[in-house]
Amino acid sequence: MSHPTPIDLAGAHVAITGGARGIGRATVEAFVARGAKVSLGDLDLDLAKATAEATGASAHHLDVADRSSYDAFVSAAEAEHGPVEVLVNNAGVMPNGAFLDMDPALDRLMMDVNVHGVLHGMRRVLPGMVERRRGHVVNVASLAGKFPIPGLAVYNASKFAVVGLTAATRLEMAPYGVTLTAVLPSAVDTDLASGLDMRPIPKVSPQRIADAVVGSVRGREAEIAVPRYVGALATTTSLVPVGVLDRIRRIVRDDRALHTDTTERADYAARLNAAATERTTR
Structure with a gap:
């Protein structure tokens, strides 16, 4: 097993998906502040350009669910800044609702963006990283992945x-000195969590997630929960008897994602529904 090849962020090329807003934008800002050359991809090209102009990054259109779009994004970014040394798969969507009530089109959107989008990015950049024996991929997952x-x-x-x-x-990837980290945020104060009261899960700022992403380039941890203690609690629940855990869930009202502030969440829900509808009509 090879030790990870160190990456000096000063001058390194970092590619970030979903980089126009929320966690993505905070991550763009954090890497730029450390001297990295940042390429951001986003479905909303106008917003991506505005973010790029404000931060000093470069902007590209990107539909992570479309492999050809992801390939084009990386090719254009590498033509401008050289090989991608750090990829941050950040783009994601989070429709909510009772399982039996969910629109299958939203199910497809979630899997296309949250899973296949990550697959497309990894398959695009990892071969070059393996060849160079240098690289790091950060997949922004969620404590909901645990x-x-x-x-x-x-x-x-x-x-x-x-x-x-x-x-x-x-x-x-370990034998090649290439690493991957899963960053697991709790609820984050972005559009994805708008209208959702996720207590007792703490809602954290996008900047805290960005700091964890940047820090992973140095530490190369397998997983980073934000905040870390919530990750430990999530792991510990697997040791709690089911009956006890069910009682705890009822006490803390862990069904809050079934009951949302629909007014606060309206804009985000409308964007998701429009994206899902577009995919079904292709």
Whole structure:
């Protein structure tokens, strides 16, 4: 097993998906502040350009669910800044609702973006990283990839997939000095969590997630939960008897994702429904 090749962020090329807003934008800012050359991809090209202009990054259109779009993004980014040394698979969507009530089109959107989007990115950049014996991939998953939450069943499924994918691929890449890290945020104060009261899960700022992503380039941990203690709690629940855990869930009202502030969440839900509808009509 090779030791990871160190990456000096000053001058390194970092590619970030879903980089126009939320965690993505905070991550763009964090890497730029450390001297990296940042390429951000986003479905909303106008917003991506505005973010790029404000941060000093370069902007590209990207539909992570479309492999050809992901290939074009990386090719254009590498033509401008050289080989990708760090890839941050950040783009993701989070529809919510009771499993039996969910629109299958939203299920497909979640799996296409949250799972296949990550697969497309990894398959595009990892061969070059292996050849150079240098590189790091960060997959922004979720604590929902460790801990099931009523009202987020398919989202849980997508993030469980990313956690497992990251862990297994990390083992395959180890002999080449290339690493992967899964970052597992709790609820984050972005559009994805708008209208959702996820207490007692703490809602954290996008900047805290960005700091964890940047820090992973140095530490190369397999997983980083944000905040870390919530990750430890999620792991500990597997040791708690089911009956006891069910009582705890009822006490803390862990079904809050089934009951949302629909007014606060309206804009985000509308964007998701429009994206899902577009895919079904292609």
